[in-house]
Amino acid sequence: MxxxxxxxxxxxxxxxxxxADELDHDQINELLEVPKSSKLxxxxxxxxxxxxxxxxxxQQIAQALVAELDHAPxxxxxxxxxxxxxxxxxxxxxxxxxADIFNEGDHYGDATLGENGNVPIDMSSPNIxxxxxxxxxxxxxxxxxxxxxxxKIGYHPIKINYLGDWGTQxxxxxxxxxxxxxxxxxKADPISNLLKYYVRxxxxxxxxxxxxxxxxxWFKKLEDGDPEATHLWEWxxxxxxxxxxxxxxxxxxxxxxxxxxxxxxxxMDPIVDDLKAKNLLQPSRGAQIVDLTDENLTPAxxxxxxxxxxxxxxxxxxxxxxxxxxxxxxxxYVVGNEQxxxxxxxxxxxxxxxxxxxxDIIHVPFGLITKxxxxxxxxxxxxxxxxxxxxxxxxxxxxxxxxxxxxLPNADQVAHQVGVGAVIFHDLKNDRLDSFDFSLAExxxxxxxTGPYVQYSNARAxxxxxxxxxxxxxxxxxxxxxxxxxxxxxxxxxxxxxVLRAAREYEPSVIAKYALRLSKTFNKYYANSKILxxxxxxxxxxxxxxxxxxxxxxxxxxxxxxxxEEM
RNA sequence: GGCCCCGUAGCUCAGCUGGAUAGAGCAACGGUUUCCUAAACCGUAGGUCAUCAGUUCAAAUCUGAUCGGGGUCACCA
Numbered sequence: 001m002x003x004x005x006x007x008x009x010x011x012x013x014x015x016x017x018x019x020a021d022e023l024d025h026d027q028i029n030e031l032l033e034v035p036k037s038s039k040l041x042x043x044x045x046x047x048x049x050x051x052x053x054x055x056x057x058x059q060q061i062a063q064a065l066v067a068e069l070d071h072a073p074x075x076x077x078x079x080x081x082x083x084x085x086x087x088x089x090x091x092x093x094x095x096x097x098x099a100d101i102f103n104e105g106d107h108y109g110d111a112t113l114g115e116n117g118n119v120p121i122d123m124s125s126p127n128i129x130x131x132x133x134x135x136x137x138x139x140x141x142x143x144x145x146x147x148x149x150x151x152k153i154g155y156h157p158i159k160i161n162y163l164g165d166w167g168t169q170x171x172x173x174x175x176x177x178x179x180x181x182x183x184x185x186x187k188a189d190p191i192s193n194l195l196k197y198y199v200r201x202x203x204x205x206x207x208x209x210x211x212x213x214x215x216x217x218w219f220k221k222l223e224d225g226d227p228e229a230t231h232l233w234e235w236x237x238x239x240x241x242x243x244x245x246x247x248x249x250x251x252x253x254x255x256x257x258x259x260x261x262x263x264x265x266x267x268m269d270p271i272v273d274d275l276k277a278k279n280l281l282q283p284s285r286g287a288q289i290v291d292l293t294d295e296n297l298t299p300a301x302x303x304x305x306x307x308x309x310x311x312x313x314x315x316x317x318x319x320x321x322x323x324x325x326x327x328x329x330x331x332x333y334v335v336g337n338e339q340x341x342x343x344x345x346x347x348x349x350x351x352x353x354x355x356x357x358x359x360d361i362i363h364v365p366f367g368l369i370t371k372x373x374x375x376x377x378x379x380x381x382x383x384x385x386x387x388x389x390x391x392x393x394x395x396x397x398x399x400x401x402x403x404x405x406x407x408l409p410n411a412d413q414v415a416h417q418v419g420v421g422a423v424i425f426h427d428l429k430n431d432r433l434d435s436f437d438f439s440l441a442e443x444x445x446x447x448x449x450t451g452p453y454v455q456y457s458n459a460r461a462x463x464x465x466x467x468x469x470x471x472x473x474x475x476x477x478x479x480x481x482x483x484x485x486x487x488x489x490x491x492x493x494x495x496x497x498x499v500l501r502a503a504r505e506y507e508p509s510v511i512a513k514y515a516l517r518l519s520k521t522f523n524k525y526y527a528n529s530k531i532l533x534x535x536x537x538x539x540x541x542x543x544x545x546x547x548x549x550x551x552x553x554x555x556x557x558x559x560x561x562x563x564x565e566e567m
Numbered sequence: 568g569g570c571c572c573c574g575u576a577g578c579u580c581a582g583c584u585g586g587a588u589a590g591a592g593c594a595a596c597g598g599u600u601u602c603c604u605a606a607a608c609c610g611u612a613g614g615u616c617a618u619c620a621g622u623u624c625a626a627a628u629c630u631g632a633u634c635g636g637g638g639u640c641a642c643c644a
Contacts, residue, residue, distance in 0.1 A: 044587080051624065164644065285642080289642095298639095299641065301641045303642085304641090308642085311644050338638050340572085341640075342639095375637095435637065445593080447592085449580085452606055459604075466603095505583095510583090517591095524607095531603060545603090
């Protein structure tokens with residue numbers, strides 16, 4: 001049951017035997033690195049640090065070390081310049097890795113780090129009466145991937161869709177509906193008509209500022225429980241949720257909670273009272289604030305001059321509520337980078353209130369998506385509709401199937417898996433914080449570093465297994481020493497460490513990049529080596545194909561991307 | 568202006584805790600299919616890692632400044 005860490009430990013011990021007077025185990029472990037090219041071995045020890053104490057050139061030290069070390073556990077050890085390069089016994093390593101993957105199955109790469117701690121994840125959070133845009137997609141798919149990743153390492157994620165279902169915009173919407181809307185229009189196409197009213201409201205309010213006052217007045221009515229306002233609000237909310245659900249179904253994402261902003265309406269007073277009791281609240285320019293100058297932050301605005309609550313008031317209530325409900329190990333907020341300041345304020349206020357658990361609140365920011373270099377704005381109608389993008393991607397996938405694999409059964413289902421997979425993968429493959437300008441052509445690409453490329457790699461692996469007609473024998477020969485297969489085997493062994501890194505950095509792209517690298521090495525192997533030939537390593541090769549497919553599927557599953565067996 | 572993020576090939580980006588000739592994909596050009604799906608594979612071409620200074624045996628990677636792009640800076644969320 002060897003894995004990466006054990007091998008590294010073995011190498012550290014080998015080196016320590018010769019370096020006991022100079023370096024301890026930890027120091028050697030720190031220095032040990034993985035060479036860029038596997039031609040240079042699997043692990044390398046740089047000797048520069050010994051140059052001073054030994055008063056020798058690093059090259060000489062490397063050669064001297066090679067002569068001293070125990071070569072037995074390795075294929076070979078070589079001095080190359082200032083480095084001591086270790087080459088692992090390929091057959092033995094392959095056998096250990098493949099056996100590991102088979103024994104653990106879908107649990108390969110699992111960890112118990114989380115000890116079942118709750119991790120609420122604030123994600124997606126679309127606004128009622130507005131269509132979901134590419135921006136909401138980011139929060140949705142990053143949050144979903146993090147939930148999967150955290151579940152894999154032993155946490156208990158709780159996916160919370162913090163709907164934007166409260167605020168002045170509803171007053172505006174009610175006004176707009178009264179003036180220009182109709183029940184029939186909304187029933188026919190809820191979101192696009194509600195959006196139409198909303199956009200028109202903002203256009204007309206430019207000329208007629210009194211509209212804004214009317215909007216505020218209607219929102220006030222809503223807050224005071226006016227029956228008509230409440231009825232309209234409930235109606236808009238219900239229709240919007242139904243529309244959102246269609247998109248979530250297509251994306252294959254479920255939530256544990258839809259407690260949006262409105263849910264916290266009656267939970268803010270205790271927070272405000274608590275702030276008062278702790279002498280944190282102070283009047284300023286007619287409003288109520290918490291001063292944060294000592295934290296080098298702008299003041300947190302708790303109540304407007306007209307007494308209404310604000311975003312942070314609600315978030316304080318939500319954070320507190322989540323803490324009492326879940327006693328979370330961590331509380332994640334997958335929200336755009338432009339709100340970094342807000343979360344700093346949120347944590348700072350909680351800390352002032354004595355809530356030390358605020359340290360466990362983690363804002364997971366992501367970069368801005370622009371269109372033609374400009375920020376997307378619902379009000380200005382400058383949006384990229386997620387639904388359209390998904391439609392486009394699925395259509396294109398259908399065309400590809402018709403051209404490349406016309407006899408494919410379940411073509412429609414596969415087109416959905418591939419099209420949606422492409423969109424999700426595209427959003428997850430880059431560093432979260434990178435901003436990018438939206439390009440439909442780029443999002444629906446199926447070649448190169450894309451989701452479909454990974455899916456295709458897996459589909460080919462599945463195809464081989466079908467042709468073979470049987471599974472690899474787990475008790476049989478798993479010792480594959482073909483150099484062409486070596487990179488694939490090494491990447492397979494790296495999966496558990498990769499999952500941990502993705503979790504540590506709150507970075508799904510780590511998994512996406514891993515899936516791409518594994519696909520690439522596998523495709524290279526596939527293109528140059530014949531797998532289904534009857535010789536003494538057939539079983540080992542089949543095992544490699546099966547293990548690769550298994551890990552690719554795992555990686556895709558973590559990202560929330562489906563893996564068709566044929567495409 | 569203060570604070571935050573970013574600046575690597577024509578374009579989109581990798582580069583983990585500093586280490587051996589800076590890597591992919593797309594686009595361009597050329598090649599591979601009687602053989603497990605060519606949504607693939609191989610090759611050619613393409614870079615003063617924004618600039619300058621510092622720390623170090625070693626800097627794309629760490630520190631500071633400068634330039635450039637984006638975000639944000641109280642009654643939106």
